[in-house]
Amino acid sequence: MNLVRIENFFKENSIPAFRLNQIRDAVYKQYATDWEEIKTLPADLRASLAEKEGRLLSISPEEILVSQNHDAIKFCFRLRDGHKIEGVLMNILPEKWALCLSTQVGCAVRCAFCATGKRGLRRNLSPEEITDQFIFAADHLKKLNGCKIHSVVFMGMGEPFLNYNSVAEAIRIITSPELIGLGRRHVSVSTSGHVPGIRAFAKEFPQCNLAFSLHAADDVLRTDLVPLNARYPLSQVAKALQDYIAATHRKVFIEYVMLDGVNSSRSMPDKINDYLRTISAPKYFTINLIPYNRTGGPFRAPAPERMQIFQGLLQELGWEVTIRKSLGDDIAGACGQLAGR
Template sequence: MRFEEILKDEPAYRIKQAKQAVFKDLADNWQTVTTLPLAWREKLEKEASLKINCEIFEDKKQSAAKALIILEDGNKIETVLIRHAAGRQTVCVSSQVGCPLGCKFCATGKLGFKRNLSAQKIVNQLIVWNRFLKSQGTDKRVTNVVFMGMGEPFLNYEQVISAIQIIHDPDGFNLGARRFSISTVGITEGIEKLGKEKLQINLAISLHAPTDALRQKLIPINKKYPLHKIFRAVDNYLVKTKRRVMFEYLMIKGVNDSLKEARELVKLMRHSLYLVNLIVYNPTQNFQASTRTTVQRFKEYLKSHGVAVTERYRFGREIEAACGQLALKAN
């Protein structure tokens, strides 16, 4: 974080005080951090301002909220807070401005790629939500982080891992490693690297189609990373981590939701640590969501063939806040 660079030659307790202010007290102005001497407060305010320029949109049920963050260069990114009834507060973070991969069903993909986000800009997304929760008078804070917002996290691997380390740090937000999930379309180099990380971070694969022929139509990068390569990398990850891997499957009407696809999917799900997560698609111009009946039929088919399957409830639809489908519509 920028403030740490500025304070790097100061005694360790100064950095601790600054971290306390940023991550625990959620200060948004260094002038209020009276544990620091005035001269430092002024320097930090000038060179490492805590101001984050953003606008927040909440859905009516207050079960989800979306923040549009405006970066210093004018680029915009989105992050989503999902407030589960059981108390979990999951944040979906962006790792890039736009995305170079152009998946056909994804609104972010249509924006094209602008640039990678630094670790600080990723961490700022959590700061936004913890400040938001604090402003609501609750002592709840973000409990889970999913890299499923704008961008492909494994195309910005180093910054994503640095951000996780900052958030995981006991002097940061102190979130356990298992509270993080990285979702990838299948960048195999990233999957292999993640398996070697000391932190036990969850892996999710955005599968969305059970055959290369169909997947290539939806996810152009499948040409470079076809299913057999992805599954080989996932299996290596499993050998090293013994951790469950989630396969995300957007249910898109008439595209990937028939029993034919369910049968193909069963063939791929041959490991007891594989789990399919069905997600009802957030409709866009080109694609529609599968019907409730179709999703149920698909789910039952998988279950009856021994596949572990869950279904993600559609959060935040009215504020266009579907993770992995972010589009900056709030502009």
């Protein structure tokens, strides 16, 4: 929903301002997804808004897939221009659901193991196209089981910091108490290492969480896996993360997709250790090891016991390390699998 456009329409037509508040509350607090659900508005106003604005939300669901064990729900949305994006609700703890949001149609970073990257970038999403994913998913969850969205992660399609302005505006809408009102500590943004974005985020959103997708701790391998590394090599990201930690005193989440025979050998934990220690002490990091999810490429995930050995080696070096449970891989809704097809 584009509140600014609706406000202009109201001004042009001398519609009282309190009507705008009714729409704002209905959408951001009650998660209305259709003009007809906003019963506080007179029927003729609902009809003229539908005629002027079209649908209330800028996205419409094309397909909703539920994982076999019901711990992930993937939404495929169609945008007004026909492009498709995906978002995923994940049941991370009993009664706690996190929503993974997309920020771009496709992605220019083209990480070697990611389905989104294979498509290249089509376009950025607007703030409303990002927040409308939240409204739709929140309404779906409310009707499904009465739960509220507990947290939001910007880890879906796209590199969030390559669409910084829209992402920043979406975070403001999601966290403003007058609008959606989710706590800032419940918002995480994941970057593949966009240095100006990390710096801007530290200034503007020091209470939100930052995740950095490392995937390799040497520049040669990392540039193969995450081509953005050629523009912002590891040393530049390290400096930006150092400054981020100094400014926010917050932990950084390190994401590491495990690819068998590529970045999962026994020598890698030492390299990760050396690199992260150039940034800060272990207490400022949590390392999340993510088993590679199939995207049709040449990669495979290491066997679970190999991942545990890798985890143990990092733990011995003093790091807090988790192995991420992949939710939604049977519906192509897990990390790296979103393609918007």
